[in-house]
Amino acid sequence: MKRDVRDELIRQAIEIRQRAYAPYSRFLVGAAVRTASGKTYLGCNVENASYGLAVCAERSAVFAAITAGEKQFECMAIATQGGAMPCGACRQVLSEFNPDLPIYIVDVEHPEKIVEGNLWDLLPGAFKLADKSKGKTKESKVPGPKSKVKGDEDK
Numbered sequence: 001m002k003r004d005v006r007d008e009l010i011r012q013a014i015e016i017r018q019r020a021y022a023p024y025s026r027f028l029v030g031a032a033v034r035t036a037s038g039k040t041y042l043g044c045n046v047e048n049a050s051y052g053l054a055v056c057a058e059r060s061a062v063f064a065a066i067t068a069g070e071k072q073f074e075c076m077a078i079a080t081q082g083g084a085m086p087c088g089a090c091r092q093v094l095s096e097f098n099p100d101l102p103i104y105i106v107d108v109e110h111p112e113k114i115v116e117g118n119l120w121d122l123l124p125g126a127f128k129l130a131d132k133s134k135g136k137t138k139e140s141k142v143p144g145p146k147s148k149v150k151g152d153e154d155k
């Protein structure tokens with residue numbers, strides 16, 4: 001992923017975060033997912049008085065992309081205060097489309113420090129339905145150490 005493309009994705013995630021509807025947690029989240037066609041789809045978290053109905057920014061972005069007919073995801077940027085990682089539900093949803101999805105995590109208070117990760121590191125062995133045509137479950141990959149924090153290279 002080119003640096004300028006990554007940085008633009010991060011910028012968009014930070015910007016869309018301001019649209020979050022989070023009157024209960026006050027925890028604003030923005031997500032931007034880039035597709036193979038070069039388009040970007042945005043999402044923010046949407047809470048509800050019935051707490052369990054809340055939808056995360058990451059899934060909002062994925063659903064927007066799917067609604068537009070896109071299924072090949074290249075990478076995602078997620079912006080929060082504190083640089084939170086995606087929740088388990090979002091990891092599973094993302095895994096449906098790209099188990100190796102590169103993910104850029106940004107703390108909006110320190111946007112210069114980007115944590116670059118990979119979905120497989122966050123959710124190794126994601127749930128998959130059995131492949132009935134072969135009579136067994138699909139092969140699982142062994143997780144590898146792909147995540148790194150920018151700036152840690154020199155340590």
Ligand SMILES: [Zn+2]
Nearest residue numbers: 056086087090
């Ligand atoms: Zn989530």
